[in-house]
Amino acid sequence: MSNRPNSEDMYREVDWMKPSDYPLLQELAKYDGWHTPKSLSLNLPNTRNWLGQRCRKLEEHDLVERHDDEPGYRITDRGRAFLAGELEPADLQEPDADAETDA
Numbered sequence: 001m002s003n004r005p006n007s008e009d010m011y012r013e014v015d016w017m018k019p020s021d022y023p024l025l026q027e028l029a030k031y032d033g034w035h036t037p038k039s040l041s042l043n044l045p046n047t048r049n050w051l052g053q054r055c056r057k058l059e060e061h062d063l064v065e066r067h068d069d070e071p072g073y074r075i076t077d078r079g080r081a082f083l084a085g086e087l088e089p090a091d092l093q094e095p096d097a098d099a100e101t102d103a
Contacts, residue, residue, distance in 0.1 A: 005089065007082055013089035016057060020046055024054055025079050028064060034072030061092060 011017035027043055028035060037052035044051065055073045058064040063079035066072070081087055 007085050007087075010082070010087075010089060010092065014092045016061075016094055017092065018054060020044070020050070021054055021058060021063075022083075024051060025058070025063060025075060025083055028073065028075040029080060029083055032074075034067050034070070034074050036070070036072050 005013050008022045011019050011021060023044055024040065024046075027040055037048040037055060040046075040051045040055075041048040046054075052071070055064055055066070058079070059066050059073070061078075062076055063082055064073045065076050067074075075083075078087075082092070
C-alpha cells in the first residue's frame with residue numbers, strides 16, 4: 001500500500017497548496033473550455049478574489065492555464081493527472097531555493 005496521500009488531501013503534504021485547490025480543479029475538470037473566477041464562485045464556496053489567487057498559483061505549477069486575453073482558466077493535462085492521483089507530493093513541491101544556490 002502506498003504512503004502517498006490521495007489528491008484531495010495533497011495540500012497537507014505540499015506547502016503551497018490549500019484545501020480549496022482540489023474542489024477548484026474538480027470544477028474546472030467538469031466542463032471543457034474557459035472559466036473565470038467569477039463563474040467558478042457560483043459553484044464553489046469561495047470568493048472570486050480567492051479563486052483568482054488560487055488559479056494564479058495553480059497556473060505557476062502547470063495545473064491550470066490562463067487564457068491569453070481574458071481572466072479565464074482551464075485545467076491542464078497535468079491538472080487532470082493530479083485529480084487522477086498520478087502525481088506524487090514531490091512532483092508539486094516548490095523548487096528548493098537552497099538547492100539552486102550552489103556557492
